[in-house]
Amino acid sequence: MAQLTGGDSSLLRRINSAVTLRALREGQVLTLTQLVGETGLSRPTVEGVIEGLIESGLVVEVDPAAAAVAAGTGKPGTESVRQRGRPARHFRFRAEAGHLLGVEIGTHGARAIISDLRGRTLGAYGRPIDETTEADERLALVRGTVAELLRRGAISRDTIWAVGVGTPGVVDSEGVVQLGTALPGWTGLDLANRLRRSFRCPVLVENDANLAAIGEHWKGAAVGRSDVVFVLAGLSPGAGSLIGGRLHRGFGGAAGEIGSLHVLGQEAEPSQLLSPSGKRLHDPLDEAAVARVLRLAQEGDHTAMDVRDRFLARLVRDVAALVLAIDPQIVVVGGWASGLAGVVEPLREQLSRLCLRPPEVQLSALGDAAIAIGAVKLALDHAETQLFSVEQ
Amino acid sequence: MAQLTGGDSSLLRRINSAVTLRALREGQVLTLTQLVGETGLSRPTVEGVIEGLIESGLVVEVDPAAAAVAAGTGKPGTESVRQRGRPARHFRFRAEAGHLLGVEIGTHGARAIISDLRGRTLGAYGRPIDETTEADERLALVRGTVAELLRRGAISRDTIWAVGVGTPGVVDSEGVVQLGTALPGWTGLDLANRLRRSFRCPVLVENDANLAAIGEHWKGAAVGRSDVVFVLAGLSPGAGSLIGGRLHRGFGGAAGEIGSLHVLGQEAEPSQLLSPSGKRLHDPLDEAAVARVLRLAQEGDHTAMDVRDRFLARLVRDVAALVLAIDPQIVVVGGWASGLAGVVEPLREQLSRLCLRPPEVQLSALGDAAIAIGAVKLALDHAETQLFSVEQ
Structure with missing residues (x-):
């Protein structure tokens, strides 16, 4: 994301990048011509933007043959070949360029889910925690749960763009638990700050039932x-x-x-x-x-x-x-x-x-996973806001 | 309002009218120079817009001396006299150009409040209604309540721009009472349509407690x-x-x-x-x-x-x-x-x-008047949407 929010980018360039990225994210594999059509930008502008997005790792050029197979046409780039005498270049959004982490900290356990930049679940891991566990130890066990999830998926911590966390209690907008009677030592805990030390990305904390509502709305019964x-x-x-x-x-x-x-x-x-x-x-x-x-x-x-x-x-x-x-x-x-x-x-x-x-x-x-899935969505929304934002 | 929504007005002209009108409505008496400053429009544009608004009856030119007294300066247009050699023209929004009516239809009575285009209450009238009164008779009594209010204030029915109505029960967006057990014959009543026959303006129906919330937020405890x-x-x-x-x-x-x-x-x-x-x-x-x-x-x-x-x-x-x-x-x-x-x-x-x-x-x-005052606000919001809207 740093590439898109750098101080040297002009606002216009940032808008063009966001528009192009959105088209790619929704449209799977696209050619330059298709991107020009989707975005309404000129061909040279799209070419420039795409080069920047490739440099930042968010977009990759793909083999036209593979792209055609993926799209189910079976005719790799024939039209463009006829039109221009050279194969059309194909691009796709690299959903694997980053990850989002959703964490549930419950009375009886912790659960973590990792997704790619499209929000597809890549792995999940949970472990029980005794309800009498004090805050410091509970946080250590939560960190252990996340570490185990990343280890099993061979995912580097540095690739996580944002972390969503669900917990019982009243959580303020800064991620401080204003009231949390269900967990020992929870009331007054600056949960967002305590967890932020383990990550190099934003950590967002929200009430568990709120996240479950978001989760069911995203992928569940609602x-x-x-x-x-x-x-x-x-x-x-x-x-x-x-x-x-x-x-x-x-x-x-x-x-x-x-x-x-x-x-x-x-x-x-x-x-x-x-x-x-x-x-x-x-x-x-x-x-x-x-x-x-x-x-x-x-x-x-x-x-x-x-x-x-x-x-x-x-x-x-x-x-x-x-x-x-x-x-x-x-x-x-x-x-x-x-x-x-x-x-x-x-x-x-x-x-x-x-x-x-x-x-x-x-x-x-979504059953037991509702809260952690909602936490992934919270992190995804945050990442997208940054990704598609055109304001500093 | 018809003047502002006429098919011959260009969108730009309508935007300019809305901007100018808003400045006048919020700024009391203003000079052309002040309007140019407030709106960011050119002087000729403001002059053209003002002429249109005067024709439509929404704006009136006022005596500079009276305006200065009203503004508390005591020095009528001296600055403009110095600058231009002739007195500055002063204008004000004609809040009296139209009226808004708020009506409460309750189990035990009806109440009506009339306001000007700024929402200032000009008069109120209520009468008891027996709770066993059937829908037809109740509506007749409501019409009588409104008629008496208008008679006392010597206000013509044709000057009413919008009517807000509050009633117990579940009311849908079309103004039909979907469920209303507190009043006989109320469930299923197309209240908006029944009342619309008495007026040449929009009639908006809303649940009574909803209107009381709006009323208290507008002028009361909230x-x-x-x-x-x-x-x-x-x-x-x-x-x-x-x-x-x-x-x-x-x-x-x-x-x-x-x-x-x-x-x-x-x-x-x-x-x-x-x-x-x-x-x-x-x-x-x-x-x-x-x-x-x-x-x-x-x-x-x-x-x-x-x-x-x-x-x-x-x-x-x-x-x-x-x-x-x-x-x-x-x-x-x-x-x-x-x-x-x-x-x-x-x-x-x-x-x-x-x-x-x-x-x-x-x-x-607001006590007993909360619902009717909320009904006035409902009507006012509707009128303002039309007044300041720039879309057809």
Whole structure:
């Protein structure tokens, strides 16, 4: 990117580069003539721009024969040969010229996904982390997770253009966790700065449910929908929403932090919801125990079914409050609760009873990867802003 | 407006007119020289544009002496006299060239407000309407309310440029009430078309709480705040919200329709909330009875205080759900419940307990007029779009 933002480039040249690059990125392999047609620039201008882009490593000239095979014509450059007496030059965007990294830092683990400059996933790696792990150790384990992912994919750290990070809690625009009760020592942590030391590129931090909403909108259950509510179901539920296709963070970055909704109805504490006895579980965040209860319920255990029903009642209430406030086109339910058999049907039923205009309800299509995929998209958007920006 | 959108005007001329008009509208009385400075247009261009605007009735030349007095200088055009040997011509925007009408159609009455083209209120008139009144009769009473307002202000119907209308329920972008249970015969009513017959100008219909949010943002408790939730407290509460200064209508226009939230906690029916005995009031929508109960509570009646507290608990729950979902900068509470003594303090207290980032909480500054004032703003925005638009 440095080549495109250098102080010696004129604004016009930068605009021409951005236009040419965009055409190549969307149009696969193109000839000079095709680029002239796509961009509306003159042939000499495109030639000059292309030379610069090749130097910067973002574009490469390809063998016309290979390009024709790739395009499925089987007739390599014949037309241009006829017209000009020499083969047309073919170019493609080098999506492999850089990488984007998406990281989820969760209560029970870390997960990292690496993509190319088109956002195609190249690899993923995750590891469990004990929920009691303190911040310093947790960050070390996150760095280890990223290192292992890069090692397995033989990807150099220096090729990463931007890093997106998802975490529970309220995150401000500087990447500081303003409030994060789900992870020990998390509140007040300058997460962006702490992680920036490990990379030579921008590190962007966002709330986990917000990233899951972005992820599902990009590649999951909410593709093509502009008004989306994503509910990260769990013992401490969170939500992220897109309004008009854009993330709605709220005035203080706390939109969708619905964890305290349950207090309003004087129902059981969240930790009690999944205790068969109705008492606090020994470990309120023991999601393995939760999964066990859900499995028992599916197998017909009546106590477990009762617990599951109480959980479902709370989920419905949380989602209904969001839907009534925001009126989205679609609600996507994710998080571990999405493993709950038949959660979608009763949710649909209840919402159509409660809402004036019930939204579509879908299970997450990305599952456990939703947050990390949203983090990749956050990084990709940042990289594209720089790539296609024409302002200094 | 017809003069500005005529087919014979060139785009450039229209742009120049819009620019000049905007300068005059914001800058009070201006001279030609000042207009040249404000607009960046040439003197002959401004002269031509001004002649057109005077012909259309939107601008008038004023007496320099009067203008100087109005501007508080006391030295009428001396500088220009020195420079050019003749007095400078002064012009002002004719805010009185047209009017905007805001109408609230409520369960218990109608209210209309008329303003000039700057949005200054020129008059208001309201009358009670029985809640059982059917749609046809209700519309006749609304027309009568408007007629009486115009009669009192000696304002001709033909000078109205746009009409904004607020009503309970879900209203679609065409002005059809998709769902409106608070008023008899309201669901399915093509309200915009029914009212359009009475006017020779655009009629725009919007949900009442949405308009109250716009009204408070324009002239009330939320001036200068871009993220606003307005709660129309009452037996069937509604809410409107602005996100980034713009109305958030929701995907289906139902955002903020939180009337069914109470069902989620299995609390009493809304009609029961304000019955001292806990039983249904004879008339669930008898707001006079509600006001009586609130007054008794203020006077120390223990049964009434208990009823008020249950009402408050519901209000807190409704508002908290909205705040957690949207994370606004400010919550404005209006509707008749705003008459409830001390509603704001307990609401603030509860919200700071429940919300990660508690918002500012204020009582409506516009009171009963909030919806009609928002309706005027809706009409004003429409008129300005046409006035300052440069596209056909």
